[in-house]
Amino acid sequence: MENRLYSAKYLKSIIESHGFKFSKSLGQNFLIDGNIVKKIVRDAGITKDDYVLEVGPGVGTLTEELALNAKGVVAVEIDKSLLPILDITLKPYKNIEIVHGDILDIDIKSLIEEKMEGGPVKVVANLPYYVTTPIIARFLEEDLNVESLTIMVQKEVAQRMVSLEGSKVYGSLSVFVNFYSNPEILLTVPKSVFMPSPKIDSAVIKLNMKKDLPEVDKEQFFKVVKASFSKRRKTILNALSSYGFNLEKDDFKIALETAGIDPKSRAEELSLEEFVKISKILPPLDI
Ligand code: SAM
Numbered sequence: 001m002e003n004r005l006y007s008a009k010y011l012k013s014i015i016e017s018h019g020f021k022f023s024k025s026l027g028q029n030f031l032i033d034g035n036i037v038k039k040i041v042r043d044a045g046i047t048k049d050d051y052v053l054e055v056g057p058g059v060g061t062l063t064e065e066l067a068l069n070a071k072g073v074v075a076v077e078i079d080k081s082l083l084p085i086l087d088i089t090l091k092p093y094k095n096i097e098i099v100h101g102d103i104l105d106i107d108i109k110s111l112i113e114e115k116m117e118g119g120p121v122k123v124v125a126n127l128p129y130y131v132t133t134p135i136i137a138r139f140l141e142e143d144l145n146v147e148s149l150t151i152m153v154q155k156e157v158a159q160r161m162v163s164l165e166g167s168k169v170y171g172s173l174s175v176f177v178n179f180y181s182n183p184e185i186l187l188t189v190p191k192s193v194f195m196p197s198p199k200i201d202s203a204v205i206k207l208n209m210k211k212d213l214p215e216v217d218k219e220q221f222f223k224v225v226k227a228s229f230s231k232r233r234k235t236i237l238n239a240l241s242s243y244g245f246n247l248e249k250d251d252f253k254i255a256l257e258t259a260g261i262d263p264k265s266r267a268e269e270l271s272l273e274e275f276v277k278i279s280k281i282l283p284p285l286d287i
Helices: 008-017 034-043 061-069 080-089 108-115 129-141 155-162 172-180 218-230 236-241 249-258 272-281
Strands: 051-055 072-077 096-100 121-126 146-154 181-189 202-209
Touching: 008 080, 034 061, 034 121, 034 146, 034 181, 034 202, 051 061, 051 108, 061 072, 061 121, 072 080, 072 108, 080 096, 096 108, 129 146, 129 172, 129 202, 146 155, 146 181, 155 172, 155 181, 155 202, 172 181, 172 202, 172 218, 172 272, 218 236, 218 272, 236 249, 249 272
Parallel strands: 051 072, 051 121, 072 096, 121 146
Antiparallel strands: 146 202, 181 202
């Protein structure tokens, strides 16, 4: 079957015939490069055994390529005006289901249970940039049967997600993503492969979900991480002790020293494992 949704000419004709207007506020930048579309699906490792959950199918460009390679695709689209277009563009494919809804509100667990045989599921998406982090957070934090996320995000966000201690862009997002997954940047993508073209470059990143998470109380751990990065210029001791927790500065000092961490070091120098150590040594934190 001819795969043509990524042709800019076809995209133009279909959106014009439906009077569709791109919504900036919904992050609508559609892919118009067949090589990139194919590469995303290939690098996501999609096979005929896989169910894929796509966020934001747009006019169905990536969805089509996914359907050609996967067992089944469920795509969640928020924009009602795209539904009649998707009806036409994806008509030939029997293994696609479009769900109208907001990925931030929808019950993803039930979706996986009811429409994807309970998973495991691979998430693939060219994400709307205005909600990248909350969407990723949902998939990482909720106990979902998700194996990996292969997602297009802003290049700068991708770099933050893969960075390790010592890097200039290392921060709480890096620790958060690395807590739940092993991230890798698959490719960087120029602005020219989208319509309309965004202002910034993008990257495709794959988050391979960890089967075994670090053994630590998650709530305590993320409190420590958040407080540690809240004032990047301060030492770890000052950042933690000025955050307003129910502990004295000396308590933090002793805990850091017990963990083998110099109280004068800064959050961006500490590894995920070191944050785990501190969180375990400190008594339960409260504000
Ligand atoms: N997948 C298409 C492509 O690659 O050409 C479109 C990608 S476009 C960057 C993002 C898509 O996500 C748009 O179709 C937009 O309407 C949709 N979207 C935006 N916010 C959403 C949300 N909260 N839930 C579901 N879809 C959303």
